[in-house]
Amino acid sequence: MIELRNVSLKYGDREILDDISLTIADNSIKAILGPSGVGKSTILKLMLGLIKPNSGQVLIDGTDITKLKETELYPIRRKMGMVFQGNALFDSMTIDQNLGFFLRENLNLSEKEIESRVMEQILFAGLEGYEDKLPESLSGGMRKRVAIGRALIFKPHMILFDEPTAGLDPVSSKKILTLISTLKKSNNLGAVIVTHIIDDVFNVADHVAVLYQGKMIFDDVVNKLHESSHPFILSILSDKILEI
Ligand SMILES: Nc1ncnc2c1ncn2[C@@H]1O[C@H](COP(=O)(O)OP(=O)(O)OP(=O)(O)O)[C@@H](O)[C@H]1O
Ligand SMILES: [Mg+2]
Known part of the structure; x- marks a missing residue:
């Protein structure tokens, strides 16, 4: 479980997050919605311990990670797979190599075990036949699926997505969202x-x-959005997309 408790954060003099509290239970999918520049990616960085808040606590399975040293954060980060907005794939590596890279670097696994975990993700993400291709030869939706496979390879409890459908066409977006729902149903995985x-x-x-x-x-639950009378929520419900 991930919990932000009374978190405030400034970049220089600029207050970005003001007393934010937020809980993401295991096996639930929580969206964090907001306009560009509001601090959404900053929240994900706080959850991974990449930055620290000025005040408040960030609890991962009950441990306040704001107090931990960098090396103590490694096992915590492995509980959470991260899918970056731009995917952050290595351009010069094949899909197989991209998927296996962090496993090889971080866990003392046999090559056989690595290959089997890579194959598991190839099958899950529907990337059969693309194992030896470079990312540039794949469509945007497929690259996103590689990034998801790479995040899943550590067998995390929770997966964090930064703008998973940004830049994708409607069909690819739908496929990615379906994949995220499948993760919850079949792998018992939570998502932000x-x-x-x-x-x-x-x-x-x-x-x-x-x-x-x-x-x-x-x-709150998604269905209750319609009951809100906040002008910003009313505007997003009518416009559908938050203008940048
Ligand atoms: N390291 C930093 N130093 C100073 N300001 C920063 C830093 N990182 C982000 N910011 C600023 O903090 C604000 C929040 O940034 P953040 O990236 O979290 O927003 P976001 O909601 O993810 O936006 P977007 O929708 O554009 O991805 C932005 O105004 C951004 O310019
Ligand atoms: Mg962002």
Whole structure:
């Protein structure tokens, strides 16, 4: 379980997050929705311990990671797979090599075990036949599926997605959202999805937290969004996409 407790964060003098509290239970999908620049990616970085808040706690399975040293954070980070907005694949490595890279670097596994885990992800992500290709020869949706496979290879409990459908066409977006739902149903995996696309929320999330001007203005089940009278939520429900 991931919990942010009364988290505030400034970059220089600029207050980005103001007393944010947020919980993501295991085996649930929570969307964090907000306009560009509001601090959505910053929240994911806090969850991974890549940055520390000015005040408040970030608890992963009950451990406050704001107090941990860098080396103590490694096993915690492995509980959470991260899928970056731009995928962060290695351009000069094949799909197989991309999938296996962090396993080879971080865990003392036999080559046979690595190959079997890579194959598991190839099959799950529907990438058979593309094992020896470079990322550049794949479509945007397929590259996203490689990034998801690479995040899953450590067998995390939770997976964090930064804008999983940004830049994808509607069909590829739908496939990625279906893949995320499948992860929850068949692998019992929880997910945090940072997005500015309201359709992502309705298509895949159980809960949604809405961030606006540094504050959490909504945090509840997705269906209740329609009951909110907050002007920002009313505007996103009518416009569907948050303008940049
Ligand atoms: N390291 C940093 N130093 C200073 N300001 C930063 C830093 N990282 C982010 N910011 C600023 O903090 C704000 C929040 O950034 P963040 O990337 O979390 O927003 P976001 O909601 O993910 O936006 P987007 O939708 O564009 O991805 C932005 O205004 C950004 O310019
Ligand atoms: Mg961002």
